[in-house]
Amino acid sequence: MTNTNQYVGRFAPSPTGLLHFRSLIAALGSYLQAKSQQGKWIVRIEDLDPPREMLGAADDILRTLEAFGFMWDGDIIYQSLRHDVYQAQIETWLTQGNAYYCQCSRKNIQQTDGFYPGTCRTLNQRHSNGAVRLQVDTPITHFDDLLHGRIELPLALAREDFIIRHRNGLFAYNLAVVLDDIEQGITDVVRGTDLIESTGHQMILYQQLGHPFVRYLHLPLAITDNGHKLSKQNHAPAIDKHNPRPALMAALRFLGFSPPTELVIENVEQILQWGITHWQLKQLPKTTAITLAF
Template identity: 65%
Template sequence: MTTKTDYIGRFAPSPSGPLHFGSLVAALGSYLQARSQQGQWLVRMEDLDPPREMPGAADDILRTLEAYGLHWDGTVIYQSQRHPVYQGQIDTWLSQGQAYYCRCSRKQIKEAGGFYPGTCRDQQLPAADSAIRLRMTQPVTAFTDQLHGQIAIPRALAEEDFIIRRRDGLFAYNLAVVLDDIEQGVTEVVRGADLIEPTGRQISLYRQLGQQEVSYVHLPLAVTTNGNKLSKQNHAPAIDKQHPKPALLAAMRFLGMRPDDDLMASSLAEILRWGGENWQLEKLPKTTAITLETEL
């Protein structure tokens, strides 16, 4: 159990486009949880996938957070600068026989039932044109979410040897995020409910590394009336950097808070201070998605 003095939370966007309302909900939720615990709030840029990144997006995201009064602690970490760390851990696992090369295609895995059956585990394949998988020695079939309670994970998914470096040489999200959270001392991850599924794999990595796992809070996603989540891929509109208060207060209401209308006349610092003082996990909507009735 963490105390109020050692709480470290974080917001870790990918620079594939500007922040939208769904991003703001995730940023604000993680920020208020950290500040309500008198803890630190870090920002990390998850720039692992260059083909999906938008030029200038990383800087735009940071300027947007500043415009909304969401000031982070410490230095922003960029995953693109941490490749040697990820590769070093992979090399250790390869030398220990805990990781191995795999050439199975998505089509082959689909034909095998949708879960990787360990085809290449003992084949001693060469590195060329191969992905790298981790032998699953610590399968996690359930975890406790601080908002949603016990979350079950299908056994076939939990026991799957998953990819830690792709065939194209890019490092896998699950590996990078866990190594970074350990490096930064993160104690709790507050993020969108779209990331519930990989949580079991991330917990298994903590255990395989012999590290204390973090706790998790998965916030409800903002979805449109046609059921699509707000995302950069779905061309969700960027939030307004020039007039941040309406979206900030809307995000608070989305998260189950009830800010008074007169807060609109307050400064961003005062609005966020009110948010930190009134933030309570037990008052968050216990759902994984909320439909937005109006455009933001």
């Protein structure tokens, strides 16, 4: 199953901190891929985890995107306003027997090589304070990536009944992102290689929902010289929304393109237009990570 509608891409940051260079790579790659296909580019705020969110980050992310010239199509969706949608789908699957409550702790699962063995699948538990897992009967063991080709997924992970609502009541990323992508008509997902292993579970959700798969393109991760990915948790510096052009040029070069040096004196709209005009998937580095020199 593949969705063949008009191209609709998206950038979906989490407001757990300000945008950094790795975020810029994902935003730029998804934007240029969408616009080179005369498609739409949507922004969604994935505010699923309030304890980890930074006050004011969501608004700062949007202002930063504007400063870098990224003009999104349509309205912004906030996941925090869609809890009823996620819960309704979970209730449907619980009623149909496609999902079940699980009382296993993380410690229990670590004792089984870190993959959930289906302990609670047949126990018919009704404890609403437990996690909820989706029953996986048809695993997804591989997928085709637009950049990397066929990607094999760990078999144990593919077979795992995975969590769709956590024990603490927070909705799982995979469930929310798939329901939102369907709601917004997303056809293509461009993101970093750190999310490759999530792809199998997301495809299972599409399969369970009877919806066509989206296409996936995983861009190389920006990592530090000690091998850590740039992230908010690792205190990656925020990109400068008051001087966006150097970072935008650096992001183009990171993605394998050679923008002319004099382009840095142009405005961000012209830099992005250069990127749209010259965008080709064959230019992208076929690697999972690139070390940045600071």
